[in-house]
Amino acid sequence: MAEMYGVAVRGTGSALPTRVVPNAEFTTRYRLDTSDEWIRTRTGIRERRFAGPGETAATLASAASCRALTAAGVTPADLDLIVCATVTPDRMCPSVACLVQAALGCRTVPAFDVSAACSGFLYALSAATQFVKTGAARHALVAGAEVLSRALDMTDRNSCILFGDGAGAVVLSATPVRTTGVRAVRLYSDGTRRGLIEVPSRVTVPVPGEEPPPTHVLLAGREVFRFAVTRMVELIQEAEADARELGIAGFDALIPHQVNQRVIDAALETTGFPAEKVVVNLDRYGNTSAASVPIALDEALRSGRCKPGDTVLLVAFGGGLTWSSAIVTL
């Protein structure tokens, strides 16, 4: 189908659980052999949010979506499509997107989930962009929501300190202007390296001759660190080339997946991307997987760090393995 419309980011929103978990809690409450100092210096994280009773991927996604709709001046009845990215859905069925559709009181529009771990939001953004571009949807809601705290092994200091819960959302709207909104997207996967990050489901079964499936989030941290830096460098370099082709003078901000300050610093060092243009909130939220990029985007807009007209580069990488980027003029 022909590309008929530009895809404007009309509004953003985010929602975080109320419970704040400072680094110190891993020693006091969870009795781990770690320290605030180790976590801060090795990751940049100071605290994260963990979902409490009644908070789920769907409730957080719904709250973030309400805020995005209000910011966009779009009503739930205006939406033609809902896409949610998550690897921690309330249930495998119904999807979080269907739960959001019901919670917001939308029409019986298409609603589905996307599973691409920390790249999930950009995969979902890409899917929704295709609908809006071709005229199949005028207004689309895209959310990333996770409650990874419920899948963590709280005795494993290598993984449980890294993650937090939350949700972010954007409303995309068709516009006749082609030089705004979602300008370019790149998506990648490499399933041969699936073992580096795993989030099991209740229906995960053992495969004869293979290691038994994990019961919690499983992470090969050091390998993922190397993968994350390599991919982040590639994504930035590719996006800079894409931007030149699109006639974009440069990026006003880089909003990376909030994985580890050292991953971000290493990628900046190699690419020479200016550190002052990078939006970081991992100190407060840790790694919220599919929610990390849309939460950071929402905070950047609300705080005035980014403003309408700015062109931002979004990059993400994670389980699958998957990696992805988007160039967006706000």
Ligand SMILES: CC(C)(COP(=O)(O)OP(=O)(O)OC[C@H]1O[C@@H](n2cnc3c(N)ncnc32)[C@H](O)[C@@H]1OP(=O)(O)O)[C@@H](O)C(=O)NCCC(=O)NCCS
């Ligand atoms: C996990 C991560 C923080 C570990 O940092 P690192 O500098 O690579 O640390 P290492 O894995 O080399 O471990 C160094 C030592 O610290 C220890 N360590 C790990 N976690 C610790 C913690 N929370 N507190 C104290 N010590 C810890 C390790 O056991 C290891 O000890 P050893 O040398 O005696 O074996 C880092 O690799 C990372 O951020 N990786 C990517 C995260 C990720 O996978 N995110 C999800 C996908 S996007």
